[in-house]
Amino acid sequence: MPIDPQNTLLTVQAGLAQLSTLIVSYSLSAIGAVILLVVGYIVAGLAERSISGGLKHIHGFDATLRHFFSKIVRYAILILVVIMVLGQFGVQTASIIAAVGAIGLAIGLALQGTLQNIAAGIMLLALRPFRIGEYVEVGAISGTVEEVGLFATRLRTVDGVYVLAPNSTLWNQPVRNFTRNGVRRGDITLTIGSWNDIDFAQKTMLSVAAAERRVRREPAPIAFVSTIGDTGVAVSLRYWTSAADFFATQIDLTKRIKQAFDAEGLSVPAPPPDAQRPEPSRTRQ
Template identity: 40%
Template sequence: MEDLLNTEIWNGRTAGDLLTLEFLLGIAGSVVSALLILIIGLLLAGWANRRITGLSRRYARLDDTLFNFLGSIVKYAIVGFTALFILNTFGVRTTSVVAVIGAAGLAIGLALQGTLSNIAAGVMIIFFRPIKHGDFVVVNGQMGTVKDITLNFTELADLSNVQIIIPNSEVWGNTITNYSVYPTRRAEWTFGVTYDSDLKLAETIILDTIMADERSHTEPEPFIQVTNLGDFSVDFLVRVWCDSAVYFAYKADMTRKVKEALDAGGVGIPFPTQTLQIEREKPGSQSMPAAG
């Protein structure tokens, strides 16, 4: 009888140990599966992101900003599905998780209306592309080169290479001036000459100097006319087309070259002057007495 009791106790312990071992093996298997799914998911997300963003670098006609955005969406979508698969591995009912996430997303959306408006504006900017990476723009009163467009903000670098961050809602909801969309621009100057200058000579010097530069376009035809008779000068308005990429340097160079050419041609460039007339008292005259 005692031997039989000892045998039953031993067998009971063996069954309990087997159950514990089976449970631990099940947990270990789930952990290993989850790690494999995580590694594969992260590798797949990174690969998909690189492939999509690489398309814009391979083909010059494709926009970098749009494909960077699409790559990010695909990456995070794969990461999200990977997380659901991992939860399913541990026996978590993913339908309940999705419902909880949806309810939490609604609450978070109400609390973050400003952020969501930036995201919505970012999506509109990326898909409609009023601006893109590398454009020189004026946005919300800020001038600079577009360095990056994310879902939340747009990054500019101003003329001093200072970073400017603008929320996307302020980009999409304001007037955008984009100087990089069209390949050519029209440069405009106003040159003044003195009233006693030979106007025909001045016009010839100004136009010949500007058109001698290889950056000046002959089509459309350049424009030069006297448009104003000022207090001190006769003003010529000059308009010539050039490539957008050289606009600022071209306009500054021509301003200096025209001034030097007018000096060399003997054409005077006016500057504001004032004439002071002093009346002296005649000898023997007496000044009026001051009123008491």
């Protein structure tokens, strides 16, 4: 059958006209979608900061919950913006919601472990065994809490290592919170020769502790013999200090007690058995 050039030209012209109309229509929709995405992203960020700043001014409001609620507002706005963008292209929002529900159900069935993390995250946020800024130890995981999310918790170890722990792992094990009570007990043990004056060594420890302002007066520090060996006696100092000063206080006290023992002639460690024993250290009156 011969092709009519005139009909072919008319068909091509009609197709090009429809194509140009579609390009113009969808170009405007695409530009509007981009603008909507940019504006929605900015609004979501502003809303997150506003919620966080507003809750920060509420006395006693927990920092962990403040961070959680501000994130929820941010993600809710972003989801709403995505639905509006799809609506720009003629997609029915009711269909979107139904599709999201079906996809969520399928993902929930496929990722049951993830749902466990979400449930654990909700329990962690509700019961708050730890908060942002607290130092905790959970099994083999330890560090300062930086963020508690729905899926995982971010921590920073004492040597600056980034740790992201699943919430289900943190929820299913005992939590040791070293910051929550505000105070911690420290023990420092040094060994002296068995011929040294034990009472004098204990008094030396207590005098060093009394001179340290970070050591609490209540409960009062105590010094005692922890172990006895053949040639040495382990003398310990037990004291209380604030959780924030724990490590610095322990480091400084250990150094000062060792220096005090050296100055008073208390042998650390004991000399070999065949060495001549020195005269007993003098006892302070």
